[in-house]
Amino acid sequence: MDDNAVKRSRPYNTRRNIKPKETGHTGATACSHQNAAAVNDIPAGSICEILHFFQSKLDKNGFSKWIRESPDDLVDPADNAESDRYALLVRNVKSCDSRRRTQTDSIVVQSGLLKTFLEGFFKGYPGETMSLTPLVFCPPFKPFVHRWEAFQKARNEIVDPALKGVVDLLSGVLQNELGEIMHRRNDLMSNGVITHDLLWMVFAPGDQVYCIQNDYDRVHQVEFARYMPDTGEFQVSARSIDYDGHGFGYRAQRHVIHYFADTLPVNCLKVFPLRFIRGADTVRQNVLARGKLWEAYTGYHFTEYEGVGVARHLPGEPRFNVRGRIVIDGDAFNMFNPNNAIQIRPRTKTLDDERQILATPVLRGYSLADKEWLEFNVDGVKDIVWDPQAFTSLVLPPELQSFKTLILGIADAQLRQRKDVDDSVQAKGRGFIVQLSGPPGVGKTLTAESLAQLMRVPLFILSASELLMSHKQFEARLKDIFRMVPRWGAVLLLEDAHVFVQARNSTEFGRSALISLFLEQLEHFRGIMFLTTNRTDNMDPAFESHIHLSLRYPELDVHSRRQIWKQSLTGNTAFTSEQLNEISKVELNGRQIKNVLNTSHILARVRCPEVGYEHVRTVLELTMGDLAKRSTRDRPKRRRLNDGASNPKRSAAQ
Incomplete structure (x- = not known):
């Protein structure tokens, strides 16, 4: 190094003027500088050299400083x-x-032979890469503790002398280091207890752990476990199998075990290895059977359900006691609840036994009665028992019998997803809208129910009062309904439809705006819709072009009432033909007949096992007075509904 270089280095020497060679280290060759300026004028960082500093020994206050001398020790x-x-x-x-x-x-x-052995032995163990150079293990040597028995078994089965030699070396070091803690672990395990500081020893990655969630036995698989640095709590990060509407995959589960003093039985922890539960084999078989059932119900299913449904997407996650028909549809659940969509990783189409046992018992879908997206438990799901005679046994007056044939044809067309030939515009006019009017209890709602039963599809019942909301909410709600109905092939029943079908006027601005929105959405409706109303006067002209068929149901006559009584008493032999004729004379609608029978059943439980004529007569006299006074009087003959009752504009168009 030239003298100029030494001079240039002096301003950066905080202790002594020592040349780099005196420190025992050789600096890089200095860059050539012509006509060097004065030392104080040299810009910072302009000398192309390396200057080494060393940490000094601690002084009496416990501090050190950076010096240029190399330490003597x-x-x-x-x-x-x-x-x-x-x-x-x-x-x-x-x-x-x-x-x-x-x-x-x-x-x-450092042994390549040993690395290869460990790479195969620890395959699947998270956080460990056996091909690293150098491959370093540090206390508490968790991988070996978690698989100690398997490691010793694999060591004893080695045939190759060279491999056995290096594995024995490693085993000897580990036994010397882990002997005491392994003895402590074995002592705790033999007594079925654990201490908080050794929880990590019983939660090995890949282990199946048991817990109770929402009153159901669950099995999860450990991914990793650790102590939280801020609280000292022990966190078990596990995973379960779930379904997102397109496939199966893992979903994260987190369990926290709070600090506890002394020892605690392992099976008293909120989550613990499955092997510690009494009857572990039975629990495993039951959970596996439930997982197989759960897999069978993923996708789209229309079923019965009895049990609790949870609305995770609503504040407070309210619970509903559900008893009725539900639609299971995980894909639709995510679509209509994007903020609570199920996230899984990775995705697969089928499950084996090892994954079925990890499956959640939760099925996601829609409760038709509660009109809510809910989470259901698979144990409460059962298949629907269909009534093949539901539609054929529908009681209608003679002049409406042809309506059955017509609606059956429409139902068949909807099931085959055919387009309505009357409208060639894509995504428009694919629906069939029927208006049913008449007094209460004459079969309007039952018509829609019977058709849905025949088609084996959901019946989506909606009251017009449920749609009386702000314009924005109304539009969003209607769009959702009109998307759900064709997705499931459902029949839509809109009750009290006169709110929308009656003519608009200039004073009801809010109602007029809702009707306009309804008509706009109606253009894109696909499926079968029934509009029921007790009032058909003053219909809005804009609705007439949308209604394909308009029928008025008359009040029930004696013959119709007798049919309803007879069907309601199917299997009951306690009534004679004369008794049926007698009770049919009482002017009741279908809903009232049902209520009388329900009350009669309650009365029969007190006196005898089967409902009889006397039970029905007693209920009728209590609720309607003297039966003789309620016999049918001669009444003016009603105007029968003929083909002209259907929409004349629609008929002309066809």
């Missing part, structure tokens, strides 16, 4: 070409344990 590093030849390196430090002089700081695996 430096020794040559142990890792060198000679140490590279050894299969294992064990680094030791002074022990804080009074019974030991040193303890292992780390174990370095």
